[in-house]
Amino acid sequence: MQTLQQLVQAFRLYAVCEPCQRVKCVDLPALIEHEGGDYPIDRVRMRLKCTECGQRSQALRIVYVGPEGRNAGFRYSRAPQDPTPDLL
Numbered sequence: 001m002q003t004l005q006q007l008v009q010a011f012r013l014y015a016v017c018e019p020c021q022r023v024k025c026v027d028l029p030a031l032i033e034h035e036g037g038d039y040p041i042d043r044v045r046m047r048l049k050c051t052e053c054g055q056r057s058q059a060l061r062i063v064y065v066g067p068e069g070r071n072a073g074f075r076y077s078r079a080p081q082d083p084t085p086d087l088l
């Protein structure tokens with residue numbers, strides 16, 4: 001089972017709401033701080049809830065960004081990157 005710690009090394013996690021086509025980048029470093037690195041991705045999925053329509057979509061996109069993405073991900077001051085529409 002994949003955990004947050006494994007993902008944060010080289011992946012970005014996007015939550016997808018299919019009814020309203022929203023895509024939101026999950027803040028993995030913040031999530032690890034709250035839940036710990038052993039927190040399973042499946043449990044993140046179960047907790048997803050769209051802030052617009054209130055649907056529990058449980059849709060996650062896991063995008064490989066490479067090991068160098070780790071540094072960017074841990075830079076808290078940096079604004080969250082909006083995913084491009086291509087990811088849908």
Ligand SMILES: [Zn+2]
Pocket residue numbers: 017018019020021022050051052053054055
């Ligand atoms: Zn929605």
